[in-house]
Amino acid sequence: MGPSIGGRFRVSPNEFMFRKASHLLARVRRRAVEVVLAAVIAAGLVFGLATPERVDAQAPAAPAAAPAGPRSSQKAYDAQTAASDPSTPGPVQPIPFSHALHAGEYKIECLYCHTGTDKSRAAGVPSVELCMGCHTHFGGDMEGVQTLKKYWDEQLPVPWNQIYRLPEHVKFRHNRHVSAGVDCQRCHGPIETMDKVYMTKDTIWWPWLLPSTKPEMGWCINCHRENQASQDCLTCHY
Amino acid sequence: MTPPPGESIAAMIRQTPVPPDSQTNRDVMNIFMTTPGLGWLLLVGICLGGLGGGAAVWIYQIYKGLGIAGYSHPIFWGAYIVTFVFWVGIAHAGTLISAILFLFRARWRNAINRSAEAMTIFAVFTAQLFLGIHVGRIWKAYFILPYPNQRALWVNFKSPLLWDTFAISTYTLTSLIFFYVGLLPDLAIARDRTTGWRKALYGSLALGWQGTSRQWKSHNRTVLHLSGLATPLVLSVHSVVSWDFAMAIVPGWHATIFAPYFVAGAIFSGFAMVLTVMIPVRRIFSLEHILTNYHFENMCRFLLLTSTIVTYAYFIEYFIAWYSGVEAEKTAFYLRLFGPYWLSTWIMIVCNGVIPQLFWFKKLRTHIPTVFVISTLINVGMWFERYVIIITGLSREFNPAVWGHYTPTWYELMIVAGSFSFFSILFLIFLKLFPVIPISEVKELVIHERAHASGQPAGAH
Amino acid sequence: MPEIHRREFLKLVGASAGAAATVGCSDPVSKLIPYVIQPEVIVPGIANYYASTCQECSAACGLLVKTREGRPIKLEGNPEHPINQGALCARGQASIGRSYHPDRYKTPMKRVGDKLEPTTWDDAIAILSGEIKRAGNRTWMLGGQTGPTASAWIDKWVEAVGAGGRVVYEPFAPEALREATQALFGVASEPVFDLSGSDLIIDFGSDFLESGPSPTEHARQFAEARDIAKRERGGARFVYIGPRLSMTASNADEWVAAKPGSEGLLALALLKVAIGAGGGTQAGRDGVAAPLAKIDIAAVAKQADVPLATIERIGKALGAAKSPVLLPPGVALASRRAAATARAVMLANWALGAVGKGVSIPAPRDGKLPSYHQTLALVDAMKQGSVGVLLVHGSNPVYSLPPSTGFSEALAKVPFVVSLASMPDESSERANLVLPDHTPLESWGDAEPRPGIRSLVQPTLRPIYDTRALVDTLLDVARAMGADVAAKVPTDSFRALVEQAWAGTDFHAALAKGGVFAAQPGVEVTLVGSAVDFEMAEPALEGDGDFTLLTSPGALLYDGRGANLAWLQETPDPVTKITWVSFAEISPRAAEKLGGLVFGDVVEVETKAGKLSLPVVVRGGVRDDVIAIAIGQGHTVGLWSSGTDSGHPGEARGVNVIDVLPALTDESGGRAWLLTKAKVTNTGRHEKLPICQDSQNQRGRRLGLAVPLAELAAGDAHVEAEHGAADAVPGAGESAPGYPAHGEAAHGEAHGSHEMIKAFDASMDRAPDSPYRWGMTIDSDKCTGCSACVVACYIENNISIVGEEQVRRGRHMAWLRIERWVGDGNLEGGQDRLPIFPDAESSSTVDIRIAPMLCQQCGAAPCEAVCPVIATYHADDGLNGMIYNRCIGTRYCANNCPYKVRKYNWFDFALERWPDPMYLMANPDVTVRGQGVMEKCTFCVQRVASARQIAKNENRVIRDGEVTTACAQSCPTHAIQFGNLVDKTSAVAKAGSEPVRGYHSLEELNTRPAVTLLAKVQRGTVEG
Secondary structure (H helix, E strand, C coil), X not given: CCHHHHCXXXXXXXXXXXXXXXXXXXXXXXXXXXXXXHHHHHXXXXXXXXXXXXXXXXXXXXXXXXCCXXXXXXXXXXXXXXXXXXXXXXXXXXXXXXXXXXXXXXXXXXXXXXXXXXXCCCCCCCCHHHHHHHHCCCCXXXXXXXXXXXXXXCCCCCCEECCCCCXXXXXXXXXXXXXXXXXXHHHHCCHHHCCCCCCXXXXXXXXXXXXXXXXXXXXXXXXXXXXXXCCCHHHHCC | CCCCCHHHHHHHHHCCCCCXXXXXXXXXXXXXXXXXXXXXXXHHHHHHHHHHHHHHHHHHHHHHCHHHCCCCCCCCCCHHHHHHHHHHHHXXXXXXXXXXXXXXXXXXXXXXXXXXXXXXXXXXXXXXXXXXXXXXXXHHHHHHCCCCCCCCCCCCCCCHHHHHHHHHHHHHHHHHHHHHHHHXXXXXXXXXXXXXXXXXXXXXXXXXXXXXXXXXXXXXHHHHHHHHHHHHHHHHHHHHHHHHHHCCCCCCCCCCCHHHHHHHHHHHHHHHHHHHHHHHHHHHCCCCCCCCHHHHHHHHHHHHHHHHHHHHXXXXXXXXXXXXXXXXXXXHHHHXXXXXXXXXXXXXXXXXXXXXXXXXXXXXXXXXXXXXXXXXXXXXXXXXXXXXXXXXXXXXXXXXXXXXXXXXXXXXXXXXXXXXXXXXXXXHHHHHHCCCCCHHHHHXXXXXXXXXXXXXXXXXC | CCCCCHHHHHHHCCCCHHHHHHCCCCCCCCEECCCCCCCCCCCCCCCEEEEEECCCCCCCCEEEEEEECXXXXXXXXCCCCXXXXXXXXXXXXXXXXXXXXXXXXXXXXXXXXXXXXXXXXHXXXXXXXXXXXXXXXXXXXXXXXXXXXXXXXXXXXXXXXCCCEEEECCCCCCHHHXXXXXXXXXXXXXXXXXXXXXXXXXXXXXXXXXXXXXXXXXXXXXXXXCCCCCCHHHCXXXXXXXXXXXXXXXXCCEEECCCCCCHHHHHHHHHHHHHHCCCCCHHHHHHHHHHHHXXXXXXXXXXXXXXXXXXXHHHHHHHHCCCEEEECCCCCCCCCCHHHHHHHHHHHHHHCCCECCCEECXXXXXXXXXXXXXXXXXXXXXXXXXXXXXXXXXXXXXXXXXXXXXXHHHHHHCCEEEECCCCCCCCHHHCCEECCCCCCCCCCXXXXXXXXXXXXXXXXXXXXXXXXXXXXXXXXXHHHCCHHHHHHCCCCCHHHHHHHHCCCCCHHHHXXXXXXXXXXXXXXXXXXXXXHCCCCCCCXXXXXXXXXXXXXXXXXXXXXXXXXXXXXXXXXXXXXXXXCCCCEEECHHHHHHCCCCCCCXXXXXXXXXXXXXXXXXXXXXXXXXXXXXXXXXXXXXXXXXXXXXXXXXXXXXXXXXXXXXXXXXXXXXXXCCCCEEXXXXXXXXXXXXXXXXXXXXXXXXXXXXXXXXXXXXXXXXXXXXXXXXXXXXXXXXXXXXXXXXXXXXXXXXXXXXXXXXXXXXXXXXXXXXXXXXXXXXXXXXXXXXXXXXHHHHHXXXXXXXXXXXXXXXXXXXXXXXXXXXXXXXXXXXXXCCCCCCCHHHHCCXXXXXXXXXXXXXXXXXXXXXXXXXXXXXXXXXXXXXXXXXXXXXXXXXHHHCXXXXXXXXXXXXXXXXXXXXXXXXXXXXXXXXXXXXXXXXXXXXXXXXXXXXXXXXXXXXXXXXXXXXXXXXXXXXXCEEEEXXXXXXXXXXXXXXXCCCEECCCXXXXXCCCEEEECEEECCCCCC
């Protein structure tokens, strides 16, 4: 509807998290010096030698701390390269995270990272902490993971680029669809094959020869029709 | 009223010196062939100013919101809808004159039907503007069209507003075709008498009209059928508009008489507008011998008739309010006369009910200045009629907790003024581009007259 | 769906539709920001509730703070809390706005030249500690009442830093009452009144439903006592004695418009009659024999300007009553003899055996109590320049102390003034240093409204700005002053302090529950023999003039603390329905005397202390010799409290009536308000007031109905409109069309009227396969008009505040409004809506019908049929759906709605009226409506939807009571019932099937509303 929707007034969880993040940012800035020092000393202790580059705050202190655990597979490296390739569809993310690798190759359950998606209206975007849960042990040698570590060290959230977004007046509930047994792929496409996530252009032909691509209303309605789900306007708009 | 037989028309026309047909042509052609005079330019300038102002306000309103108008809860409709209904009303004369009077063979219509039709079209255009001006989210207004869409959403065919959408668009289309078909022969004449861009224009518009008897035959057929087609529209359009109100439960709106009441009102205002416009035109372009007093007098008779109908409707409204015994209705109508809007109400009653009765006197209805003044007053009165119906209805509804008061803001008035400018500009351009008098039809009359004069069968020339 | 926004549309006019269609689709730049460390309790999209305590007034109601992603979005009553039991008043609801207030101080401020400039905490603390060191015992603290823990600690702190002392200042502290209790029973504490068991309530102007000691609690008890279903004989009768028909009085059965100041005498007179009629306990009769002997009832009748018969009648009833409760005067009638008056009333309570039943005397509470005379003493000290540093917290003395105290000048004499306010007010603007406090939602704390009921305040919002809790600030100061000082106030933080204070309890359980609730019974009291002998005479009034100036606490703004909360400004005054401005109430006769004043004419009110000019409201609900002005407006600082919002920064909004009051106390040294006469003169100017109900005369239309108790008992009673209206209209019947006449017609109509309910079954207006038809029942016999539901609705549904000018233009956005009807109304003033207040209001038999009006969710909705785009339609579960994003704004639906409950966004209120950081408190579950869209109540469909998710997961239908609307939830008296009409056993269905009282608003239009109203019960005047 009016400008209030897209505009400044969007009161999505994200917005608040962003405010929260900016608070953190402020705190971290105050502490920047300590953080760097800590990193340096840590590095020094680990390798007994601290080269000037590592003192530089800009250069990720992470690689130094990195190679914990085994060297990652070639697959992983390929996935990372693919995920950071701007020529493929979809925006390049701050971290070249590959769903193909995690969901496809390693067969990690979607809900493992996207917690709360089955409980809440909003899909849970994994917290940095959650990523670190594994990545303190694995993939330390990979650039992507090192970037992640950097975020963790600085206690910053990862500013992911949003791919799927509905206007405020659409009250989509992830939990309902999960518990109704709709696969994530139904809306998010073959996510387990995507190194870099992009919006797939599914098309339906309802009503009569009118293409509707996701996530447009007709597309939702169509699915609701097929599954005898409610088509009452108030189900999604209030 | 029943039209007078053709003879008497001829008789009327005989009073004036009979011009040779080429003369008629020249008279009419001179109007729009001659380069625009200073006065014309001045008028256009003024109107452009008004139009610009209106447009600016509209844009500001889209940006800022309808709040700049005088609306409040509970008065959700105001000057915009009032003016919309006003213009739709104006739009009625044209079709009535061209279609119904054509079918009635009321020959005297010929001289005025062209301008009346033009007015119809311009009025409808103007009216349609207000549908856009009135809605809160014009950037979403396309929702009101029943177009197939991927959302699988449809429109509500129960809503009078939707009926409006259809009624108005149908009316526009039909009137446009009617206007154009009638214009064809004259365009041909124009084509033959002009050079340069005009020739090109008329040439292309004339669709290669040669005036062969075959073309005339089919032309007349078309006109006949179109009139048949258009006649119900005269009644339907304003009936539908009236249902916008009659279908609502608002006290003062919810009355069965609304459809005939509005149609009569529309014709009333339409004729008034034609007079208001054509009297100056005739004067300026000295067309007295074509647009004779006889034409005007007939229209005055029409005004008299419709005025009486409208006045009757006013009375009936009150009767029903009293007869219903519903306190809300009675209060609404009581407050119409003696409440905060008494002035508007009395303007309406005097201008539409009382003054037109002067037309009972032949002296007055043939005295052109008087006719001009009265017709103008009628226009004012008819605008106020809609104002009274809409505003007093909404301001005193069922729940006294939300009785409100409405006064139009300057923004609204500027937009209303803009609409008048818009209408005028269109008409002024029309004056300078197309024959304001239907040459061929007038000539037809003249020929008939000659035939009678020389006792020979018509058309033998 | 492709979104084309308005401003884009303007750019796009003329561009191809294709181009337009692509605009506004999810833009690639939008970011998805996860937590760094996600608290395990928070699941984005799911609300968390935390128990806390409301800090708006001394009642200390329990809160459930609804938070989403770590930010509170609504305050709800804590069902487990004994005081409010799940309800929450309008002021409490609105107080959430304090945390998101655009005015708030974002950092400490220090005075540089003539204005305040931001500084750091370290700097500020250093400065302050330095100043206190220098000033030593010339340091003083002036502040409002804080929780017991904080209060005790602050006293310690005052000692530690060697300050001169601390004065607690509350404008409305019930000192006289405490004094009276002290004198009568030797216990210095405010009595606690429990109305729930009473059968006769006589209120001597305490206005217990709006500004009393505990409005929400008393409203609930009041409703219980009068519950028509549970109590025989129609439950308790309620007599209101006072010069103005306030909101509380509007709920009374009888209004005795006694001369202000005569309450004490009346109490004794009534007591005398009562005892004469054999009322009261044995002990009581003996105890009060002596003082009553002095009372001459006839004389009192004359003095009080009350018919002798009335006194006798009510007195007899009082004598006959089993458990009467007499409520002593509140602020409005606190005269110079307030203590004596309170004593008289309490004495009556005691003599009639109410003490120990409806009235209990709690054990006196320790800790510092508010004291007005101490405050005045401090002001004197300031004048003499013997105050070096003044710390002001939790109060706004510059505003709330009368100028005649000379506080303002005195403040100028104080070299260093420190304010600990969290947002600017008149006092903090005068400070040299501002140390912004947390808001109650950001801070720890506790409260003990009465012995045994200990309630916790816990932070539910991470401090938005760089602020600190009062105690923490003072702690830092102590530390900065040296280890020795700090050692005297040993604690590491306010939180630690609170935990320490609650050491005895299971702190976490207490946090979860909201506190520890073990109400202690009142102490056993005996009458102090000598106490009965006191001189009770009328108070003297300052100055001259024909009018007594009556200053009543704002029903919503209270002592002015609510003035900067937009919701309280925008919510109409419960009686006059006026918003945003001040006004004076006078009676029609007085208006006549002043030259035929009408609604909105501006008068000048002059007393010895000063003058102010403000518009008048002419209504019968005021004594002829009284001019009533509400306290609360007239601020010069604050976005909404001052003229800033209306575009006149620095100018006062309305008038502050305190400015014209002399600074006088009652015998106890407590603050007196009923002090002065006033001259009133007509200025000849006129103002258009921002009023939200254009007439309280329902003209016999079926909006607010009433049933006489007799007929209710008789069983075949019919809704009373017919009689009343017929009477109201001269020569009923024929001459009064629209109203059925007496006799047959009336009866037919009557049965018609209550058959209307059976005429259709609202539960049928749904999709055949839908298990739900949501409906509501509103009992106008229980509704007090307190407006809690209105504010709850505003906050739950992100309704925009439109401001004074727009309200004046009739663009109030409230989805739920409370209509106040005076009797059945009549056709008087048929010419127009004036007079707004029918003269019937002045009758001593109160007949005010309060009918909340919200979308009726009609089964045959006039709005649905006329919407061309089906933006409003009948949903499967019977709701009258409103799809904002489909609406194109033809406004036809609103025209066709007979109830006029549809509100239109004339401007982009959502953008223009929600300054940062207010949007943080918006409810994410409700779409915020943009410009050009119609909006309305949908029975909190977002709550229904959430409940449906849960039910679906467990595949069952939603249970009764599982989901309720914001209005029903906030209602202290449970007047509003919400639920599923299909389920015949649901509370709402049961309540709605009330055979006699049930009716539908404007039912003759046959819109098949899902809202059933229950007619008000006319209990008539009290009889002995």
